[in-house]
Amino acid sequence: MYLEPFKLKELPFRLSPDPQFLYLSKQHARAKAYMESTLWFTDGFVVITGEIGSGKTTLIESFLKEVPADVVVAQINQTQVSAIDFLQAVLLQFGFSPFKMRKAELISTINNFLVEQYAxxxxxxxxxxxxxxxxxxxxxxxxxxxxxxxxxxxxxxxxLAGQPELNDKLDAPELAQLMQRVRLRFHLQTLAETETKSYIQHRLDVAGAGDREIFAPDTYTEVYRYCGGVPRLINTLCDTAMMAAYTADRGAVTRTDIISAVRELQWVEYSARPRPTPTTQQQPPQQQQPPQQPLPTQPPPQPPLPQSEPETALAAAAAGAEPGTTVARLLVATEGRTVQEIPLRIGRVIIGRTPDNDVQIDSRFISRHHCQVITTAHSCHIEDLNSTNGIYVKAARVRRHHLNDGDVVLVGKHELIYVDERAARGRGAFADPASGGVSFSDTAPGRHTPAGAYGAGGRAGAPQVALRADRSRSDNRDSRTRIAAVGSRVAAAARRSRRAASEIPAGRP
Known part of the structure; x- marks a missing residue:
């Protein structure tokens, strides 16, 4: 990649919450000080909120890195759980095996443990x-x-750390008693324009840039214009811009590279972005729809953007498709059974364990942000996001893999099967009249495969994989052959996955 040309030791704009890259703006320093106060006061109770990508998790990781040895920590990241599940998760962090305990036993065990540690x-x-x-x-x-x-x-x-909806929830009248226990409460705002420049320079310095000017002076205003001071968006745009400068054989990132990256990502100005929709408590865990954005190296998930941009039409035209057309599909399978179908358009899809991913696989063998699938005008590839268990193709662990039609990628105990509809159209596969694309199934034509849940985070009512009937018998035979081949790969991948299951550790938070 661009490490050698830019003479860097590490990737400066990685997605993972690495504490060494933490930029302590005034507000981030204040939030961290609030976290540290929990160690000074016996009744320390702190609430930190911020938008997606504002740096909450990185702050937590930085704080934990400095926690003294006499502090016993229980860190909970999976929060779409019942009360009993939560109590079990806490005890599990404390080293207990609580899964056969009733609720009264769970509470008693936690209380006794807390008093023992205090003593x-x-x-x-x-x-x-x-x-x-x-x-x-x-x-x-x-x-x-x-x-x-x-x-x-x-x-x-x-x-407690979370998105702004946490504030709304805590302010509910029924939680008044809980709020009386909270000592400190702070909301992380986005970075100012001057802080955005300092943030970029800080990450470059940590990565080994030293005094070298890698970003031209006129780039920072453009970065702020499209990122609005959100650290995760800054990482995405800067990483993509560095790739653009590298492919153009430039030794520094120019304003032209920033604009090129914006067009490739199909972004609009930050002020024009749609606001995220808060989740309600009554809704089941949901996965986000795949966003219409292509190629950053390790970007965070972003909300879908409008498809009216000229760049979107250009990218789609280059792919031989209408804007927004599904050009490929990713089948998610486990134990030889297809459980979900993910449409792939020009853009990227982030896959991981937590709800902030585009595709959530709620499994302890999957890391928080495990991998991403990037679809460009002419190709598609899958890339590991520094996960614990990695991604495997043909029993070999890979960092990055160019996806070909029918490829099977092992991710924890799940299989991802890539179906390239551009290749299918070239062979005469029949179209799905409802979506304008092509749908595949491991069942007979006209039947639907039930969309199974893959863990507590699985999407309720996930789209079913359907095989549509077509007038052409030759097309029908071609599709059946194609589906059978995909089904065989699913079954073979499942067998490999089961053999490797005993060797896979739990994913990191």
Missing amino acids: AGRKVLLIVDEAQNLTMRVLEEIRLLSGVETTKDKVLRII
């Missing part, structure tokens, strides 16, 4: 990330845990 001179800290997904019942359990005390002190410190 031994140790502090206990509970950190919950993505806390906006917690139900009212789970928040009530947290309130009760915060009340555990000896005759002298409280014995549990708590940090």
